[in-house]
Amino acid sequence: xxxxVERQRKPIGELLKEKGLITEEYIGLAxxxxxxxxxxxxxxxxxxxxxxxxxxxxxxxxxxxxEYLDVEECLxxxxxxxxxxxxxxxxxxxLPLDHGNGRVRVVTATHDVDGLIRLISRQTGLxxxxxxxxxxxxxxxxxxxxxxxxNPVEKLLEREINALTxxxxxxxxxxxxxxxxxxxxxxxxxSDIHIRPMDQSINVAFRVDGVMRPMFSLPPNLKRMTxxxxxxxxxxxxxxxxxxxGSFTADIxxxxxxxxxxxxxxxxxxxxxxxxLPMRSDFLGLQQLGFFxxxxxxxxxxxxxxxxxxxxxxxxxxxKSTTLYAAVRTLNLVQKHxxxxxxxxxxxxxLVRQTQVNVKANYTFANAIRxxxxxxxxxxxxxxxxxxxxxxxxLSASETGHLVLSTLHTNTAVGVIPRLxxxxxxxxxxxxxxxGVVSQRLVRRICPSCKEPxxxxxxxxxxxxxxxxxTLYRGHGCEACGHSGYHGRTLVYEVLRPDADxxxxxxxxxxxxxxQESIDHRDDFVNIFQCAVRKVSLGETSVExxxxxxxR
Numbered sequence: 001x002x003x004x005v006e007r008q009r010k011p012i013g014e015l016l017k018e019k020g021l022i023t024e025e026y027i028g029l030a031x032x033x034x035x036x037x038x039x040x041x042x043x044x045x046x047x048x049x050x051x052x053x054x055x056x057x058x059x060x061x062x063x064x065x066x067e068y069l070d071v072e073e074c075l076x077x078x079x080x081x082x083x084x085x086x087x088x089x090x091x092x093x094x095l096p097l098d099h100g101n102g103r104v105r106v107v108t109a110t111h112d113v114d115g116l117i118r119l120i121s122r123q124t125g126l127x128x129x130x131x132x133x134x135x136x137x138x139x140x141x142x143x144x145x146x147x148x149x150x151n152p153v154e155k156l157l158e159r160e161i162n163a164l165t166x167x168x169x170x171x172x173x174x175x176x177x178x179x180x181x182x183x184x185x186x187x188x189x190x191s192d193i194h195i196r197p198m199d200q201s202i203n204v205a206f207r208v209d210g211v212m213r214p215m216f217s218l219p220p221n222l223k224r225m226t227x228x229x230x231x232x233x234x235x236x237x238x239x240x241x242x243x244x245x246g247s248f249t250a251d252i253x254x255x256x257x258x259x260x261x262x263x264x265x266x267x268x269x270x271x272x273x274x275x276x277l278p279m280r281s282d283f284l285g286l287q288q289l290g291f292f293x294x295x296x297x298x299x300x301x302x303x304x305x306x307x308x309x310x311x312x313x314x315x316x317x318x319x320k321s322t323t324l325y326a327a328v329r330t331l332n333l334v335q336k337h338x339x340x341x342x343x344x345x346x347x348x349x350x351l352v353r354q355t356q357v358n359v360k361a362n363y364t365f366a367n368a369i370r371x372x373x374x375x376x377x378x379x380x381x382x383x384x385x386x387x388x389x390x391x392x393x394x395l396s397a398s399e400t401g402h403l404v405l406s407t408l409h410t411n412t413a414v415g416v417i418p419r420l421x422x423x424x425x426x427x428x429x430x431x432x433x434x435x436g437v438v439s440q441r442l443v444r445r446i447c448p449s450c451k452e453p454x455x456x457x458x459x460x461x462x463x464x465x466x467x468x469x470x471t472l473y474r475g476h477g478c479e480a481c482g483h484s485g486y487h488g489r490t491l492v493y494e495v496l497r498p499d500a501d502x503x504x505x506x507x508x509x510x511x512x513x514x515x516q517e518s519i520d521h522r523d524d525f526v527n528i529f530q531c532a533v534r535k536v537s538l539g540e541t542s543v544e545x546x547x548x549x550x551x552r
Contacts, residue, residue, distance in 0.1 A: 012042040015059050016051055025334045026050045040111075049329060049349035052285050053134040057109065061132040069107045069131035071095055071141045073448050073487060075480040078149060080104065083124050086146040092116050095133070095141050103127045109135035143253050144187070153184045157216075165219050174225045178232070179250075181225075182259070184215070185276060186252050188482065191317070192276070195226060197269035208482065209444045209489050210317065226263070226272050233261040241265060255279075258344060283347045286326045289319070290490035290535075295526075298495055299438070303327045303405070308435030309398040311385075313410040319442050319491065320407040321346055324381065327405070328352065331379060340381035341368035357383070365390040369397050369404075382406040391423040398433045412528070413439040413496035414516045417506055431498075431507035439528060440493040443541045443549050444486035450478035451539070460543040463552070464533050473539035490540055492532040492549070496525065 010018075013027040022045060030044040037044065045051045061068040077098045084096055094108035094116060104126040110116050113130055120128045157180040164172055181204070185193050190206035190213075197203075202218040202225075218225070230237045233246030243264045250257050260275040286296045302310055310327075312320040325347045328338060333351040343357035343365075353375075357363060365382050366389040372380050384407050385391050398404040410419045416437050420430050456472045475485030496519065498506070505515055519525050532546045 010063075012040075012056065012059060012063075013045065015063055016042075016045065016055065019055075019059065021055050021059075022050050023332070023334075025332070029334055048351055049283070049333065052283060052288070052329070053136050054285060054288055057132055057134045064113070064132065066113075066130060066132040069133055071107055071133050071137045073480075074107070074141075075449065076141075076145050081145055081149055083126075086142065088119075088123075089142045089146070090139060092119060093135060093138055095138050095145070099124075099126055103129055105129045105131065107131040107133035107138060109133055109138050140253070140255070147183075147253055148187055151183075153180055153187060156180050157184055161218060161222070164222055170224060174222070174228045177222075177225055178228060182250055182252055182257075182276075186255075186257075188213075188215070190276065193274040195229075195272040195274075197223065197266060197271060199268060202269075208484075209486055210442055211444070211484075213482070213484075223269055226270055229261060229272060229274070230263065233259070235261070235263065240270060249279075277344065277346060279345075280347055283325050283329070283349075284322060285329065286323075289323060289326055290540075291493070292531075292534075295493075295495055298497065299327055299436075300330045302436035302495075302497055303330050303403075305403055305435045307398060307401050307403055309395055309404040309406065309433045310436045311416050311434075311438070312405075312407045313413065313416055313437060313439045314441055315409065315411075317442070318440055319489075320440065321383070323438065323440065323491070324405055324407065325349070328379075328381065336378040337376060338379040338381065339372050339375055339377045340383070341365055341372075342381070342383040352381075366393045369393045373397060373400070373402075377402055379403045379405065384408075385423070388424040391420060391425050395420075395425055395429055395433045398435075399429070403435070410439070412516070413437040413494050414512055414519060415439070417515060418512050427509045428507050431503045434498055434503070434506070436498070437496040438493060439496075440491050441528065441549050442489040443492055443532065443535070443545045444484075445488045445490050445540055446473055446542060447475040447478065447481035447485055447487040449480040449487070450475045450485065452476055453539075456543070463543060463547065464536060466533065466537065469537055472536065472543065474542050474544075485542075486545070490535065492528055492535060492541075492546070494526060494528040494531060 016022045026045060030041050033044050034041060042056050046053055046056060058068055074097055076096060080096045080099050089095060093110040094106045097105040097107060104120065104124060106120065106128055108116055108130055117128050160177045160180055164174060164177060185206055188206050188208055190208050192207040194205040195202060196205065201220060202222060203214060204216055204218065205212050205214045227237050232248040235244040235246040245262050247258055247260045250259055256279045258277040258279060260277065261272060263270045263272045286299060312323055314320055331338060339353040341355050341357060345354050345356050355368060357365065369380060369382060370393065380397055380402055382394055382404065385394055394404050394406055408416055408419060410416050417430060421427060451473055453471045453473055456469055461467050461469060475481060477483035477485045481487040502518060505518060529550060532550060535541050536543055536546060
């Protein structure tokens, strides 16, 4: 067994290999790249998508004996932020959190922790308590918190609304209002912005962690903001009778977002929804998404099948694409040629050949699969199966020695069978090709800053089917979670790997009920509700949240 000293001397690549996260081939490729880029091996492994920043941070945490801290679950105190400045924090890769009693807590990703401790002690006279974090998250958090420390966006937004309201001649441009609105949405972690004309006002709401949250109202004369947004998204501003779609990009706090806009006509005017899609190169692993260890191993086996089709199912916005890319990380990207067609490309992985749908050029999901077969692929990732042509082409490709990964809209894992049948795929082909199905939902996580235990009520125990739970958890609401009691989301899911019996039943055109009954009798199958009950019992989410997402 390694002593602590011996372990600390090991390069990060060796430690990641010991944990089974990478292979010697990955290190070899990183060393080749290092001769050109002069980067650290760990940074190259992250950039190439072999490991996530979370993997590296956790490994360093174990190596150095520093506690890991997720900065996305922290709310730094403004008075502590003011002890430093933006440039000092960015240069030294740290985020100050809070201070008191002669000590200050910071989370860092620096390689020179001793130098950081000396810097903090010299600048503040406080003794630092240092935690390990992820480099990218820390940099984003520093940009985020220092920007809003100097630019209170709520006040700027209010000031701009007042100025535009007073501008009766409509000379003032609404561009600043739009920019502040986008910044406010990013600050609140919103995935969507809803601009909703009402009887005597325009209401603006954000969707945060999957739930709508009304934020503020505008006077009706500011409907010109919608016209300005339509211009940015290259819509026809003269058309106010028919729904329209468009998009534009915006740089917000050093991150590029694709903003997808959609309008529809309502009695009080045009309703507009904007989805904020950050163009990211970082991605989450299966563990961070919320998969249990035993299911992570099952997923690795499914996604490393040599051929067949693996489908991710669930409603829109349930994290299917994120799970797909977490699973792609489990593939040997050095030995396998992975090629994708997406709409849009949400995560960028250098060793994956990624392409994007272009309807005007007739580059559709189905056509892309046909082109891919000439490119010697091992794995084909198709963003979504939504029509008969894509379905039949994808399953045909999976029968010619390729692993096909895609998403489909169904409510359960077994629901993919009737869905594919409805798209014209014969049962025998489904039985032959289907390698695995993951059905998932996103539920809100209880905020760690205000999490508290309580004695469950009788209806909660009855709903869960558990009378042995003496304590459950909930968030009472705090500034960190916007007083919602929740911060971030985790997965509830079910994983189906068809065995010989299930495949035979599919081939014989068994009904969905018959298939579900057969699956439920398998000892190794845990359905989505059972997964949710386990997460409630572990204090990750609440009964109310499971009822909201899965129903009664």
